[in-house]
Amino acid sequence: MRRRLLxxxxxxxxxxxxxxxxxxxxxxxxxxxxxxxPDHLAAVEGDTLVWRDGARxxxxxxxPARDFETMLRSATIADQLRQYYVTGPMRGAPPxxxxxxxxxxxxxxxxxxxxxxxxxxxxxLRPVTWMPRTRPxxxxxxxxxxxxxxxxxxxxxxxALPDRFKGYLVPAAxxxxxxxxxxxxxxxxxxxxxxxxxxxxxSDYWIWSRARGEIPYRNRIPFEIVEPFEAERFIWGGKWYHxxxxxxxxxxxxxx
Numbered sequence: 001m002r003r004r005l006l007x008x009x010x011x012x013x014x015x016x017x018x019x020x021x022x023x024x025x026x027x028x029x030x031x032x033x034x035x036x037x038p039d040h041l042a043a044v045e046g047d048t049l050v051w052r053d054g055a056r057x058x059x060x061x062x063x064p065a066r067d068f069e070t071m072l073r074s075a076t077i078a079d080q081l082r083q084y085y086v087t088g089p090m091r092g093a094p095p096x097x098x099x100x101x102x103x104x105x106x107x108x109x110x111x112x113x114x115x116x117x118x119x120x121x122x123x124x125l126r127p128v129t130w131m132p133r134t135r136p137x138x139x140x141x142x143x144x145x146x147x148x149x150x151x152x153x154x155x156x157x158x159x160a161l162p163d164r165f166k167g168y169l170v171p172a173a174x175x176x177x178x179x180x181x182x183x184x185x186x187x188x189x190x191x192x193x194x195x196x197x198x199x200x201x202x203s204d205y206w207i208w209s210r211a212r213g214e215i216p217y218r219n220r221i222p223f224e225i226v227e228p229f230e231a232e233r234f235i236w237g238g239k240w241y242h243x244x245x246x247x248x249x250x251x252x253x254x255x256x
Contacts, residue, residue, distance in 0.1 A: 029081045030059070036233075036253035037145065040112050049077060049108075057107065068097040072184045075103040085254040087230045090239060093217035099240035101251050106187050113144050113192035116178035125176055125193050128152055133159050135170040142176070142193030147250045150232040151196065157228035168225055173197035173246055182207060183242075195249035196234075198225070203246035221245045 030044035043050045049057045060076025071079045083100035114120025125140040128148050132155070141148040158169060176193040180186060189195040197203075204218040219238045226236045233252035237244030 033077075033081060033253045037112065039145065051111070055111070057111070071103050073186060075105050077105045077108055079103045080105050080108065081253065083254070084256045085235045085239065085251065086256065089223045094239060094241040094243075096214070097241055099242045100254050101235045101237075101249060102240060102242060104186065104189070109187065109189070109192055113142055113194060116176075116187075116191045121176070121178070121192055128155070128175075130155060130172045130196075131159060131166070131170050134166045137171055139172060139175040139196065140193060141196075144192075145194070145250065145252075147194050150234070150250065154228045154232050154234065157231070158225065161224055165222060165225055167199065168202050168221055169198050171199060173200050173203075189249040189251075195247065197246040198248070200246055203244075205244050205246070206240075206242045215241065215243075217241075217243060219243065219245045 030049075033049070034041040034043060040052055041049065042052045044059065047059045047061050049059050051057065057077065059078050061078040063076055063078065066079075071082075080103050082103060083098060085100040110120075114122075114124060116122065121142065124142045124144050126143055126148050127138045128141045128151055130137040130139050141151050143149075158165070175190065175196045177188070177190040179188055179191060181188045190197075198221075202220045204220060206215050209216060209218065221236075221238055226238065229236060229248045233250060233255055234248040235251045235254055237247035237249075
């Protein structure tokens with residue numbers, strides 16, 4: 001794993017890939033964001049994201065750095081791009097507040113996938129059969145950004161794994177759910193149909209630890225399960241300081 005500096009709330013940490021705040025006019029992260037969602041995004045102009053339909057959205061690159069908890073509840077698009085996601089096996093627990101993907105600008109995702117509260121997301125959902133040879137389960141997944149097709153390719157790779165891995169996968173805990181994230185009240189990626197939770201019984205979630213202060217890291221999910229998801233640009237919640245090891249979501253803009 002390449003070692004970089006992580007800037008969180010003005011504190012520099014070593015060990016995981018991340019990014020300093022985006023500057024107006026952009027470093028490569030603006031270009032990477034546009035390239036990640038080519039069906040929707042056209043360009044970055046200064047501190048503005050331009051959509052293909054002509055809509056314009058502020059990036060927020062000029063906004064001063066804020067603490068991580070504040071960003072969780074009011075992330076700009078620039079905040080969303082602060083932390084990179086690094087593929088491959090982990091080497092130790094993530095550093096404090098390194099949770100690439102948890103910072104989400106709700107307006108960005110609602111414009112792309114629709115607002116589930118208005119029934120907009122549902123128009124783009126289609127059924128996908130999770131683990132059809134092991135324990136078939138029909139789940140609803142968005143067709144936006146080809147997420148449903150990408151997940152089907154993940155499923156084919158997972159079905160090819162030895163049987164000892166299947167207990168981590170079935171039954172899945174779900175895909176589309178019009179709900180908020182428990183600790184922030186912000187929309188979950190599940191609300192857009194672009195995330196899946198695998199089997200709960202061998203998963204770990206930071207809230208379950210009931211820790212006060214530093215969160216002790218836990219994970220039982222083998223990397224052999226994570227790898228096919230990463231190949232299709234799904235990030236894994238097991239690489240978060242606020243770990244959620246059952247959780248995968250489609251976030252191509254975060255990959256380096």
